Amino acid sequence: MKTYVLKDERKKELKLLDKALQKISRKELPHILHVQQAILRASDEYMYKKGVTRIMPIMIAPITDTLNHDVEDCELKYEGQKFNITKSMIFHKQIMLSSPYLDKIYIVSPNVRLEQEEEGDKRHLFEFTQVDFEFKGASMDDVFEFQEGLVKYVFDYIKKECADEFKTLGIGTSHLDVTIPFKRYTTQELKAKYGDDFEEIASKKATQPFWLINHKREFYDAEDLEKPGTYRNYDLIWPYGYIEGLSGGEREYKYDRILTRMRELGVDENAFRNYIELAKEGKIPKTAGAGFGVERMTRFVCQQKEIDDVTVFTRKPGETYLF
Ligand code: ASP
Ligand code: MG
Numbered sequence: 001m002k003t004y005v006l007k008d009e010r011k012k013e014l015k016l017l018d019k020a021l022q023k024i025s026r027k028e029l030p031h032i033l034h035v036q037q038a039i040l041r042a043s044d045e046y047m048y049k050k051g052v053t054r055i056m057p058i059m060i061a062p063i064t065d066t067l068n069h070d071v072e073d074c075e076l077k078y079e080g081q082k083f084n085i086t087k088s089m090i091f092h093k094q095i096m097l098s099s100p101y102l103d104k105i106y107i108v109s110p111n112v113r114l115e116q117e118e119e120g121d122k123r124h125l126f127e128f129t130q131v132d133f134e135f136k137g138a139s140m141d142d143v144f145e146f147q148e149g150l151v152k153y154v155f156d157y158i159k160k161e162c163a164d165e166f167k168t169l170g171i172g173t174s175h176l177d178v179t180i181p182f183k184r185y186t187t188q189e190l191k192a193k194y195g196d197d198f199e200e201i202a203s204k205k206a207t208q209p210f211w212l213i214n215h216k217r218e219f220y221d222a223e224d225l226e227k228p229g230t231y232r233n234y235d236l237i238w239p240y241g242y243i244e245g246l247s248g249g250e251r252e253y254k255y256d257r258i259l260t261r262m263r264e265l266g267v268d269e270n271a272f273r274n275y276i277e278l279a280k281e282g283k284i285p286k287t288a289g290a291g292f293g294v295e296r297m298t299r300f301v302c303q304q305k306e307i308d309d310v311t312v313f314t315r316k317p318g319e320t321y322l323f
Contacts (some may be wrong), residue, residue, distance in 0.1 A: 020322050024312055031165040032310050035158060036298040042157035043131050046150050052104040052133060058092050059110065063275060065090050066267055068217035072114035085112040088291060090220055091275055093134035094251060098283045106133035117318025122306035123243060125295060125315040134289030140232050140250050143288050144211060147236060147246065148180040151209065158301060171303045175240060184211040199243055206239035219261035221249035236292065238300040245297060248290020255279040
């Protein structure tokens with residue numbers, strides 16, 4: 001009986017093995033990957049031209065992004081110390097800018113977020129890469145201008161370099177003709193207009209990327225002190241229903257503000273004691289930044305049904321994983 005069950009399970013596994021191989025062997029894949037490579041290449045070029053210093057990623061650290069939604073824990077121990085696998089390098093971005101010699105930095109940063117499976121979810125991978133940047137002394141408007149320039153630069157590059165790819169994938173490029181600056185909406189105004197699913201509805205109606213401003217989320221995103229309860233943070237929303245492609249914000253950097261926001265959100269202050277100490281000593285500078293998802297941009301550019309269509313190995317939440 002036992003062997004029979006095992007055999008059955010093995011059969012299931014072999015089916016999955018077949019599925020995994022089919023995924024790797026899709027004829028569209030090399031074209032999608034080539035476009036993704038062009039996205040990274042053009043992004044690097046843009047950063048280089050703008051004098052933004054590239055930093056190598058941190059993959060495990062004692063602190064990582066607190067995120068504003070629940071994901072499964074993934075801690076590990078090293079040298080008797082607790083480490084987290086990087087969810088984003090937000091705190092490392094802020095801390096490294098304490099150097100008087102670093103002003104503008106970015107990381108092509110692999111992040112692990114063990115998301116819950118959600119029906120109809122087309123935009124989460126449990127590991128992904130973001131191009132994550134942070135600028136000293138910058139405001140929200142500086143980040144908007146920078147990112148709009150980047151999107152335009154990258155899309156123009158791709159239209160030129162990847163014409164064959166688009167032909168083979170059977171898609172046009174009109175969705176890459178962006179007009180900058182992008183429109184800006186607040187979450188409240190879109191919610192009043194479209195209800196709870198405002199992000200998706202507005203994205204489906206849109207034919208140009210747009211900014212969605214003011215989200216109540218992590219403690220490190222700055223609250224607007226002139227309008228308490230509103231936040232100087234933002235998402236970039238891809239149009240045609242592809243929704244969120246970037247998140248960022250101006251940051252809290254003053255000791256009392258960081259503590260106030262941490263207490264409001266119930267963040268474990270002990271885990272952040274060294275970060276808090278830096279803030280207390282006035283070493284965390286005023287910054288703003290953002291990170292855009294590479295796979296999300298690739299999905300939008302290649303007009304793929306779901307984000308897992310741009311990966312080689314499935315990283316969609318709720319699957320069985322062989323590799
Ligand atoms: N990278 C984002 C930021 O700069 C945070 C995130 O990863 O969602 O705010
Ligand atoms: Mg986000």
